[in-house]
Amino acid sequence: MTTIFEWARPENIQPESITVGTWRKFPEDFRRLVEVVNGDAVRRESSNSHERRTTHRLLTMLADAAREHTARDPSARLNAARNVEVVLWDVPRATIRRPDVALFEHSPPDLRPIPAWHVRTVVEVTSPNRVKTDRLAKMYEYAAAGIPWYWLVSVSDTEVTGIETYALDHGVGHYRLARHLKPGTAFAVDLPIRIELNWDRLTDLVL
Incomplete structure (x- = not known):
């Protein structure tokens, strides 16, 4: 059996x-x-080594940006983490996701899962077996929870092929595409804080 x-x-x-x-x-x-x-x-859908490597490198970039932003504005106190639990809502029935990377406001360690209103940006590294969930289900859920920014990262076997950045349109309650970043097209974005993108680290995923 x-x-x-x-x-x-x-x-x-x-x-x-x-x-x-x-x-x-x-x-x-x-x-x-x-x-x-x-x-x-x-x-949860499993990820391959290229997706995990992409997640780790993006986390490094967002964590560096969070530290620099907090140094300029200590009241911001931003953190970045991978696979952190985020509660999108708890009534009438709970929905709890683990985005690949999250940029969020500092919260007490005992406040877990992190409430969605602490989260500034969620990042999902998508793949063919997860594209429906990432583009439909999670995009709807993150918007319904009020998370301001959603990054959808496409990756091949060797490189990140694009980063779609979506901003929440509070008037209609869903995301609108802000920028579609591709290798070499941008080296820094201000979504929602200034984040330096090292494309060399995102276009060489083979160790």
């Missing part, structure tokens, strides 16, 4: 809707594998 048939048992059906409170009590090993969509556990 294969693994999927061993799993498919009545006792393995989710017995009740997941709340933010119950989510905090789950073991970290479980939380790393799933997200919560309207109270239901949804397994």
Whole structure:
């Protein structure tokens, strides 16, 4: 019997809707594998080595930008992190995502998952097996949660082929394309803070 048939048992059906409170009590090993969509556990799509490398390098750039911005304006206190838990809403049923990278305002360590109103930018490194989720489901959810900026990063086996930056249009409640960045087209963006893009680091993903 294969693994999927061993799993498919009545006792393995989710017995009740997941709340933010119950989510905090789950073991970290479980939380790393799933997200919560309207109270239901949804397994996260796995990423390949090129996507993980892209995520790490983008995180470095956003973290550097956050430190420099905070140095200029200590009241800002911005942080950047990868795979941080963000609660988009908790009623009527909780939705909790783990964007590949998030730029967010400082919050107490015990305030986890981070409420969406602390988040300034979310970044998703997309791939063919995740494009529907990233372009439709997550784009709608992040906009509904009021997150001001959404970056959608396309990557091939060797390089980042483009970064689409979307700004939230509060009047209509959805994102509008702000800029479509491609290698060599821009080396700094102000979305929402000044971020230096090192395309050399994003166009050589093969170690």
